[in-house]
Amino acid sequence: MIIAIDGPAGSGKSTAAKGLAERLGFTYLDSGAMYRAFTWKVSSSGADFSDKEGLCRLLDETSIRIECSAGGSEVFVDDVNVTREIRHPSITENIHHVSSLDFVRKKMVELQRDFARGKDIIAEGRDMCSVVFPDADKKIYMDADVKERAKRRYSELRAFNDEGSIDNVVEDIVRRDHRDSTRQFAPLKREPDALYLDTTSLEAEDVVDILTKEIEKEQQKD
Numbered sequence: 150m151i152i153a154i155d156g157p158a159g160s161g162k163s164t165a166a167k168g169l170a171e172r173l174g175f176t177y178l179d180s181g182a183m184y185r186a187f188t189w190k191v192s193s194s195g196a197d198f199s200d201k202e203g204l205c206r207l208l209d210e211t212s213i214r215i216e217c218s219a220g221g222s223e224v225f226v227d228d229v230n231v232t233r234e235i236r237h238p239s240i241t242e243n244i245h246h247v248s249s250l251d252f253v254r255k256k257m258v259e260l261q262r263d264f265a266r267g268k269d270i271i272a273e274g275r276d277m278c279s280v281v282f283p284d285a286d287k288k289i290y291m292d293a294d295v296k297e298r299a300k301r302r303y304s305e306l307r308a309f310n311d312e313g314s315i316d317n318v319v320e321d322i323v324r325r326d327h328r329d330s331t332r333q334f335a336p337l338k339r340e341p342d343a344l345y346l347d348t349t350s351l352e353a354e355d356v357v358d359i360l361t362k363e364i365e366k367e368q369q370k371d
């Protein structure tokens with residue numbers, strides 16, 4: 150069974166996907182981690198984000214492996230564990246350079262489908278419902294008020310001792326939303342057949358409860 154979850158940054162989809170995977174015994178697929186992994190490779194190899202041909206060659210010679218369990222995911226680039234490094238704000242800042250490229254997206258989609266083959270999956274990202282798993286058993290679109298999303302993101306940033314203010318985080322989120330939803334290839338969008346869930350005033354546990362019930366309804370149809 151495939152459950153696809155999309156939504157903007159801070160909508161709570163990673164927490165929900167991990168919680169659901171744990172509760173239902175499914176495997177968690179963090180697709181954003183793959184885009185982060187290649188961004189890390191570009192940065193750490195000193196390549197130029199604006200050199201598309203160079204990035205295409207670099208992608209060909211890069212191995213990205215993700216090991217996801219119910220509890221989270223570990224990400225390896227050329228067998229180096231980069232799980233923590235890919236969460237750094239500098240990666241988040243540069244990721245749009247690679248996530249907007251069609252050849253990068255094509256490779257990531259292949260990796261994501263290969264990863265999911267034969268498994269019960271909770272996959273989260275921006276194009277899980279629209280592109281990667283258009284035939285998913287259940288599609289979910291999560292959203293929340295931008296101030297609430299910024300608050301959530303702000304607490305994550307503190308883990309990196311990032312000094313930014315909450316206003317800066319709001320601006321950053323608005324900029325990322327715009328980039329993610331207006332890019333040419335696989336933009337973030339709400340699919341008409343996706344269940345819409347606004348998590349602004351919900352606790353993480355409530356979200357998992359609501360979605361578990363929805364998925365169980367789907368399982369009963371089988």
Ligand code: DC
Binds near residue numbers: 182184245275277
């Ligand atoms: O979910 P996240 O914050 O780790 O995602 C980081 C970035 O990766 C986000 O700005 C958009 C991009 N992304 C994407 O383009 N497609 C996906 N399926 C997942 C993430």
